[in-house]
Amino acid sequence: MSARPLKRDTGMGVSFIFSTVIHLTVFLLLALYGSHSKPLKVTETYYVDVVNLPVASPRSGSPSQKGNDSEPAPPPPKASEAPMALPAKPKAGAKVQITKPQTTPLKGKEPAAESATEFAERMAKLERQTEARQQEARMASLQEKNRNLGSGRAGMPGASGKEAGSDYMAYVQSRLKDAFQKTISHSSQKPEMTVRLFIDTEGKLARKKIDRSSGDRTFEISVLRAIDVASEHFTPPPGHKFFEGVFVFRREGILPNKP
Amino acid sequence: MALLLGAGIIVKLVLILLLIFSVVSWAIILFKFFQIYRANSESDRFMDFFWKSKRFDAIASQVDRFANSPLTVLFNEGYGELKKVVEGDGTSEKSAMSTDLGGIENVSRSLRRATNSEITRLEKYLTFLATTGSTSPFIGLFGTVWGIMTAFEGIGKTGSASLAVVAPGIAEALIATAIGLVAAIPAVMAYNHFQHKIRVLINEMDSFSTEFLNIVQRNIAGK
Structure with missing residues (x-):
């Protein structure tokens, strides 16, 4: 270089000091702001499942229910297992019919004439009849169930489930x-x-x-x-x-x- | 403050790195601002003085007043080379104006060299601003991703996903991206601004070089 060198300021030290001071100031201001601001309150959140809200009438179903996929069909109504209502004690002046005591009202026989043993026998007979009717109803229900299961979906008789069908x-x-x-x-x-x-x-x-x-x-x-x-x-x-x-x-x- | 203190070690390291980037980039911004401001103002004053002066030696004696102007550096280099050519011929400065074409080429080369060195000086440290502008958001994003990963890990351990559990972790993580952007945005803006100013100064240097050579050549033609 043939020219006379010029006197110039080239240092970055002052700029560094300024920059550090600026950053410290900003940081302190933010810290001050943070310390004065109120902390956020955490409130409990409640969720309401609008879709599956209980409906007024259970028969009307749930809006989320999807045809036959959501729940199986309700079972067929069972035969009444409650003991049959006993006939009322014969009133005075009523006629007692021995052959069909459960359906026809008693007429023409005095209650005083029926002994305690006869009354007990009649009651036992009625109970036996009721039980027999209930068993019949249960059998009919089971047979109906078996008929439904045997529709072919369960596979061929004797099949292991690991083989393809006949076709x-x-x-x-x-x-x-x-x-x-x-x-x-x-x-x-x-x-x-x-x-x-x-x-x-x-x-x-x-x-x-x-x-x-x-x-x-x-x-x-x-x-x-x-x-x-x-x-x-x-x-x-x-x-x-x-x-x-x-x-x-x-x-x-x-x-x-x-x- | 609680967000910063509650962050994980990786997020804290990211934040420290971004803080260093920010401090250095702001130092460069301040330095470059004053450097380019002085270069512009002293260039204007030097050009006024240059066109008012009649003789190169009178200008050369006053160049220290405009030391921060790149045009002063160009003049200083050109005049020095011109003086060298004249002294090499063993003639006076006045007769140097009638020197041959080889001498003018030397002056032109010295002006080009001075222009390049001034461009280098003006663009010094600007690459750091560009680097800060382009990488800080990604560094911040890395801190955020890491923080969110850690937050989800914590949520998985507690087994609760309520807003009270999720929100603080996400907020801690997001502060890294925020600081990355705080570091990057001024750096990008300053980089673009300084690039524009430096381009203007380069044009001024080219114009001055041409004018200087024209003056030298006119004097040769006049003799």
């Missing part, structure tokens, strides 16, 4: 359809491919054979992938028998075909 073809088709929806891909207009599946007694895919090719490589890869995906969830065929099925894969879906 195993439909079951496999359903699994394939689910998997095929995720893997479907094609490059031609109307691809159609026929595949023969062999499922062993344990529900494992033993073999898959292409009976008829679609000519669309992309479609065939997607079909084979769908079969692989679906085969992971196959249950054993009914009766643990070897299963063979032919399925026609199209762009629109899967159709079963008899082997």
Whole structure:
């Protein structure tokens, strides 16, 4: 440098001091403000469940109730288990009818004429009749219940619950359809491919054979992938028998075909 | 105060870091403000003095009065180089005006060098402001995220999710973002302001360099 150096102030020390003072002042002001401000009161919060408020009439139901999903239907009314009301003591001048004592009023017999033993027998007979009627009602209720349970939903008699039903073809088709929806891909207009599946007694895919090719490589890869995906969830065929099925894969879906 | 004292260790570290950023950036803001203010005011006064003066040596004797102006530095460097060229030829200053083109090139180079060094001086520390402006909100956000994580952990341990339990933890966490923004906003504003002022000074330096060379060349042509 040929020029004479100029005298300049280059230090930042004063600025640092100023900056620190400014920050301290702001901090102290905020602390002072914080100490003078009133602390917030924490009040307890009450929640009202408007949706599930009890309704005036239980028969009108709850607004949150969703058809048959929320609660099972109420059981059928049970037969009255309360003891049948005893007949009133015969009044004076009433006629007693021996054959139908429970329904007809007693007429034409003096109460004084009926002995205590007869009265006790009549009461025991009435009680037996009442009990027999109640048992009949209970039996009828149980039979009705059994009829409802036997609608087929519980599965085939003797089934273990780990096998598919008798329509195993439909079951496999359903699994394939689910998997095929995720893997479907094609490059031609109307691809159609026929595949023969062999499922062993344990529900494992033993073999898959292409009976008829679609000519669309992309479609065939997607079909084979769908079969692989679906085969992971196959249950054993009914009766643990070897299963063979032919399925026609199209762009629109899967159709079963008899082997 | 309770919010600051009640915060976790990571949040406290973040707050301390942001405080340092804020202190340093404000120190730079103050320093740059006075530096650029002096540069502008002394440049104006120097230009008045420059155009009123008839001789370079008269100006050179008064440059210490305008030491903070970048234009003074340019003149000082240009005049020094011009003097060197003249003294190198063994002639007087007056005859230096009739020096060859190589001498003018030397003066031009020295003016360019002085301009660059002045730009560097004026832009010094501004990168820290830019860094503070761009990173402080993220540092604050980090503190907030950490604080909220800790608060939720505490809520999970207590097993209660009422407003009284959740709110203090969230407030403690949010203070980090608030301080990050407090540090960043002035830094960004000051950075943009100083950039504008420095651009104006650079234009003035370019204009002065051109004028200085024109004067030197006019004198050469006149001789």
